[in-house]
Amino acid sequence: MTAAQKDVVVCKNVWKIFGDRADEAMAAVRAENLSKAEVLDRFGCVVGVRDVSISVGEGEIFCIMGLSGSGKSTLVRHINRLIEPTSGDILINGTNVGDLGPEALREMRADKIGMVFQNMSLLPHRTVRDNIAFSLELRNVDAFTRTQLADKVIDLVSLQGYGDRYPAQLSGGMQQRVGLARAMAADPDILLMDEPFSALDPLIRRGLQDEFLELSRTMKKTTLFITHDLDEAIRMGNRIAIMKDGEIVQIGTPEEIVTEPADQYVSDFVAGISKLKLVFAHTVMQPVAAYETAGKTVPPVADCPTANPEDDLDTLVGLVVDQSNPIVIQDAGQTVGVVTKDALLHAIKGEG
Amino acid sequence: MTTPTETPFAEFAETNGAYYADVFLKIQKSALGRFHINTAALFGSFIWAALRANWTLFLIGFVIDLIALVNLSLYFKYAGAAIENADKEFLVNRYETWAQGHIISALVVFVLGRLLFGWLADRLYVKQYSKWRIDRATPSGFSLSRLGMAGLIVLLIVPLMLYRSSQFAPDERSCIRQDRAIAAGEEVPFKAKFDCFMIGEFPTLIWIDRPDKVTYPRDDNGERTVLRTPAREGAPPVTLSTFVADKIDNGIGYLTVFYGVFFDGITVFLRVMLNAISAVFVGTPWMIAMGVLTFAAYAAAGTRIAVFVGVSLFYLAIFGFWQAAMDTLSLVAAASIICVVAGLPLGIWVGKSERGRAIFTPVLDVMQTIPSFVYLLPAIAFFSIGKPPGILATVIFAMPPMVRLTALGLQQVPETTKEAALAFGANPRQLLTKVELPLAMPSIMAGINQVVMMSLSMVVIAALIGAGGMGYIVTEALENTETGRGILAGAGIALLAMMIDKVVQRASNKT
Numbered sequence: 112m113t114a115a116q117k118d119v120v121v122c123k124n125v126w127k128i129f130g131d132r133a134d135e136a137m138a139a140v141r142a143e144n145l146s147k148a149e150v151l152d153r154f155g156c157v158v159g160v161r162d163v164s165i166s167v168g169e170g171e172i173f174c175i176m177g178l179s180g181s182g183k184s185t186l187v188r189h190i191n192r193l194i195e196p197t198s199g200d201i202l203i204n205g206t207n208v209g210d211l212g213p214e215a216l217r218e219m220r221a222d223k224i225g226m227v228f229q230n231m232s233l234l235p236h237r238t239v240r241d242n243i244a245f246s247l248e249l250r251n252v253d254a255f256t257r258t259q260l261a262d263k264v265i266d267l268v269s270l271q272g273y274g275d276r277y278p279a280q281l282s283g284g285m286q287q288r289v290g291l292a293r294a295m296a297a298d299p300d301i302l303l304m305d306e307p308f309s310a311l312d313p314l315i316r317r318g319l320q321d322e323f324l325e326l327s328r329t330m331k332k333t334t335l336f337i338t339h340d341l342d343e344a345i346r347m348g349n350r351i352a353i354m355k356d357g358e359i360v361q362i363g364t365p366e367e368i369v370t371e372p373a374d375q376y377v378s379d380f381v382a383g384i385s386k387l388k389l390v391f392a393h394t395v396m397q398p399v400a401a402y403e404t405a406g407k408t409v410p411p412v413a414d415c416p417t418a419n420p421e422d423d424l425d426t427l428v429g430l431v432v433d434q435s436n437p438i439v440i441q442d443a444g445q446t447v448g449v450v451t452k453d454a455l456l457h458a459i460k461g462e463g
Numbered sequence: 464m465t466t467p468t469e470t471p472f473a474e475f476a477e478t479n480g481a482y483y484a485d486v487f488l489k490i491q492k493s494a495l496g497r498f499h500i501n502t503a504a505l506f507g508s509f510i511w512a513a514l515r516a517n518w519t520l521f522l523i524g525f526v527i528d529l530i531a532l533v534n535l536s537l538y539f540k541y542a543g544a545a546i547e548n549a550d551k552e553f554l555v556n557r558y559e560t561w562a563q564g565h566i567i568s569a570l571v572v573f574v575l576g577r578l579l580f581g582w583l584a585d586r587l588y589v590k591q592y593s594k595w596r597i598d599r600a601t602p603s604g605f606s607l608s609r610l611g612m613a614g615l616i617v618l619l620i621v622p623l624m625l626y627r628s629s630q631f632a633p634d635e636r637s638c639i640r641q642d643r644a645i646a647a648g649e650e651v652p653f654k655a656k657f658d659c660f661m662i663g664e665f666p667t668l669i670w671i672d673r674p675d676k677v678t679y680p681r682d683d684n685g686e687r688t689v690l691r692t693p694a695r696e697g698a699p700p701v702t703l704s705t706f707v708a709d710k711i712d713n714g715i716g717y718l719t720v721f722y723g724v725f726f727d728g729i730t731v732f733l734r735v736m737l738n739a740i741s742a743v744f745v746g747t748p749w750m751i752a753m754g755v756l757t758f759a760a761y762a763a764a765g766t767r768i769a770v771f772v773g774v775s776l777f778y779l780a781i782f783g784f785w786q787a788a789m790d791t792l793s794l795v796a797a798a799s800i801i802c803v804v805a806g807l808p809l810g811i812w813v814g815k816s817e818r819g820r821a822i823f824t825p826v827l828d829v830m831q832t833i834p835s836f837v838y839l840l841p842a843i844a845f846f847s848i849g850k851p852p853g854i855l856a857t858v859i860f861a862m863p864p865m866v867r868l869t870a871l872g873l874q875q876v877p878e879t880t881k882e883a884a885l886a887f888g889a890n891p892r893q894l895l896t897k898v899e900l901p902l903a904m905p906s907i908m909a910g911i912n913q914v915v916m917m918s919l920s921m922v923v924i925a926a927l928i929g930a931g932g933m934g935y936i937v938t939e940a941l942e943n944t945e946t947g948r949g950i951l952a953g954a955g956i957a958l959l960a961m962m963i964d965k966v967v968q969r970a971s972n973k974t
C-alpha cells in the first residue's frame with residue numbers, strides 16, 4: 112500500500128444499534144460508554160456496529176474478520192445502505208451515501224457496488240445467466256448486450272455451459288460462483304463479499320480464492336471481504352480488520368496481525384496460524400554488528416546459504432536444512448544481517 | 464419397609480389409603496386390570512367425586528345421572544299423557560312409543576354411564592394425585608365439607624331440569640300473546656309466566672314501538688321522495704329483531720332507490736362481460752366448442768387430462784346438459800376473471816402494507832366463515848335476481864383466497880432475496896415484478912385454482928337467485944322431486960369441477 116492511493120470506501124465513526132429504543136440507547140452509550148451486554152440488558156437493543164472507522168483504498172482487498180455475531184455483515188451492509196447507521200457517515204469516492212436520494216442510491220448500487228451474499232440469495236426462478244444479468248436488467252440494458260456481458264462473466268468464473276441451468280441444479284460451490292459473477296456483471300468498482308466461500312469444502316474454497324485473487328489482480332476492484340477464517344483473511348487480504356462485539360480491535364497487514372496481535376482476542380485467533388509464509392527475513396534477522404558483539408563471527412559468505420530480506424520463513428527453512436552455518440541475508444549484494452537456526456525456530460514458534 | 468399406608472399415595476387419598484396406594488401403584492406400573500372399576504365411585508358417582516374434590520369427575524358423573532333422570536321424568540310425563548288422552552288412539556300410540564324410548568334411554572344411560580364412571584374414576588383420580596405431588600395446595604383426601612358445594616349445584620340444577628322435562632313447553636306465539644296480555648293489564652297465572660320465562664324459547668325481553676313505514680314514491684315531477692307513514696294507533700310493539708331488520712330493509716331500499724344508477728351500472732357491466740364470454744361458450748356450435756375445449760385442455764395439461772375433459776364433455780352433451788354446462792362455465796369464467804383482476808392488486812396491498820393487512824385480515828376471516836348462500840342476500844337486495852347478481856355473489860364469495868394467497872406468497876419471499884435485489888439497485892416496481900411476484904407465483908396460482916373452484920360451487924348455488932346453468936337443473940329437480948335427473952345433473956357438476964380443477968392445477972404447475 113502506498114500512501115498516495117485514494118480512499119474509495121470510508122466509514123467514519125459508524126454506529127448501528129438495532130431495536131425500537133435505538134436512539135435512547137445511543138445517547139446512553141455515548142454518555143456512559145455501556146458495553147454490548149449492558150445495552151441489551153437496559154434497552155433491549157443490540158449493538159451491531161460500534162464506532163467503526165475504516166478506509167479502504169482503490170484496488171485494495173480489505174478483509175473483515177471476527178467471530179459469528181461480531182457485526183461483520185452489519186458493517187458492510189452500511190456501505191450500500193441496506194442498513195442506515197444509527198450514527199456516523201459512509202463515504203464512497205467522497206460522496207456521503209446517507210445524503211443520496213432514492214434514485215441516486217439505486218444508481219450507485221447498480222453501477223458502483225456489487226455484493227456477494229453470505230447465503231448467496233440467488234433468484235430461484237431465473238437461470239444462471241439471468242441471475243448474473245440481473246443488475247444489468249434492472250438498468251434496462253437490452254437483452255442482447257445483457258446476454259453477451261453475462262456470458263463473458265460466466266467464462267470468467269468458469270461456469271461455461273451452465274448459463275441455462277437453474278440455481279437449484281448447481282452445487283453449492285457453483286452457486287457461490289454465480290453469486291460472484293452476479294456481483295461482477297455490471298463491472299462495479301467496489302465488491303462487497305460477505306463470507307462468499309464459507310459454505311465450501313477446503314479444496315473448492317482454495318480454488319475459488321485463487322480464482323478471485325487472479326480476477327481482482329486483473330480487474331482492480333476495491334473489495335471488502337468478510338470471513339471468519341483467519342487463513343482466508345491472510346491469503347486474500349492486503350489488510351485485515353478484526354472485529355469483536357461490533358468494534359474493530361485491530362487493523363493491519365497480515366504480518367502485523369500475526370506478529371503483533373493487539374490483544375488476547377487477536378492472539379487467540381492467531382495462535383494456530385502458521386507463520387512460515389507471513390514473516391520475512393528482515394523481521395527475524397540480526398544485524399551483523401549485533402551478531403558480532405555477541406562474540407561470534409560471520410563465516411565467509413561463500414560457506415553460508417544466502418537469502419533476501421523479503422524471503423519468508425518457509426524459504427529460510429529450506430535453506431538452512433543440513434547446514435551448520437547461519438543464513439546470511441544480502442540486500443543488493445551487501446550483507447545486512449544474519450539468521451541463525453535458533454532465531455529461525457523461535458520465529459516459527461511466534462516468539463520472534 | 465414402608466407399608467402402603469405410609470406412601471404418599473395414601474397420604475394423598477387419606478380415607479381408604481391402602482386401596483388407592485395399591486391402585487395408583489398399579490397404574491404407574493401399567494399393571495391395572497383393563498376392566499378395573501372403583502366400586503365406591505360406581506355407586507357414589509358424583510357424590511364420591513365431590514367428597515374427593517375431583518370436579519372433573521363430578522361433572523361427568525353428574526351429567527350422566529342427570530341425563531338418566533331427565534329421561535326417567537320424560538317417561539313419566541308421556542306415560543301420564545298417554546293415560547290422560549286414553550280416548551285418542553293415535554295420541555296414545557305416539558306417547559307410548561315416546562315413553563318407551565325414554566325409559567330405555569334412562570336405563571341404558573344410567574347403567575352404562577355408571578360403569579364408565581367407575582372405570583374412569585381411578586384413572587382420572589391419579590391425575591389429581593400427580594398435580595398434588597407438584598403442588599400440595601391441590602385438594603386431596605376425603606372431606607364431608609365438600610358435599611355442601613355439590614349439594615348446592617345439584618339443588619340449583621336438578622329441580623329446574625326435572626320441571627322442564629315433566630312439563631309441556633309453551634310455544635313462542637302463545638308466550639308473545641301472553642306478554643301482550645300482561646302489557647294490557649290482564650292477570651296471568653304465575654305458572655304460565657314462569658313457563659314462558661324459563662322453559663320455552665329465550666324470553667323476549669325487549670319490546671320496541673313499531674317504527675314508521677318508509678316508502679319511496681315518485682312526486683309530481685317524477686322525482687323519488689322519502690315518505691314516512693307512522694304506524695297505526697295502538698299497533699302492537701315489535702321485537703328487537705324485527706325492529707333492526709326493518710331498519711336494514713329501509714337502508715337498502717334507500718340506497719337502491721337513490722343510488723340505483725350505480726347498481727345499474729354494475730349490472731350492465733357484468734351483463735356485457737358475461738355476454739362476451741357466453742358468446743364463446745354458448746354461442747359456438749357444440750361440436751366446435753367441445754373440440755376447442757378438449758384441445759385447450761391438451762395444450763394446458765397434457766393428453767390424459769384432455770381425454771378426461773373430452774369424456775366429461777361428452778357426458779354432459781349426451782345427457783342434455785350441454786347448454787346448461789356452458790352457461791355455468793361462462794358464469795365461472797366471468798366471476799373468476801373479476802376475482803383475479805381485483806384480487807391480485809388487493810392481495811399485493813395486503814401483502815406489502817401493514818395497514819392493508821390490518822384492515823383486510825379480519826374482513827377476510829369473517830368472509831371465509833360466512834356460509835355461501837348468505838352472500839345471495841345482498842346480491843338480491845341491491846341487484847334483484849338474474850345472472851349479474853349471481854356473478855356478484857360469486858365474486859364476493861370466491862375472492863378471499865385470491866387476496867389471501869397472493870398476500871401469503873408475497874410475505875413468504877425471503878427477506879434476503881429482496882435484500883439482494885435491492886443491493887443491485889432494484890426500484891420498488893422492479894422488486895415487485897421481477898422478484899416478489901415471480902417468487903409468489905406458486906401461491907398465486909393456488910389462489911387462482913381456489914377461486915375457480917369456489918366460483919363453480921357458488922355459481923351452482925346462485926341458481927337459487929336465477930343465475931341459471933347446471934345449478935338450475937338441480938334446483939328444478941329438487942322442486943319436482945325428479946331424483947334421477949338431479950343425480951345426473953349433480954354428477955355433471957362434479958365432472959365440471961374435476962375438469963376445471965385438473966386443468967387449472969396442471970396449467971399452474973407448468974408455469
Ligand SMILES: Nc1ncnc2c1ncn2[C@@H]1O[C@H](COP(=O)(O)OP(=O)(O)OP(=O)(O)O)[C@@H](O)[C@H]1O
Nearest residue numbers: 129157158159178179180181182183184185186339
Ligand atoms: N436486523 C437485525 N435486527 C436485530 N439485530 C440484528 C439484526 N441484524 C443483525 N443483528 C445483530 O447484530 C449483531 C451482528 O450481526 P451480524 O449479522 O453483523 O454478524 P456477523 O458478524 O455477520 O456474523 P456471522 O459470521 O454469523 O454472519 C448480532 O448480534 C445480531 O444479533
Ligand SMILES: [Mg+2]
Nearest residue numbers: 183184185229
Ligand atoms: Mg454475517
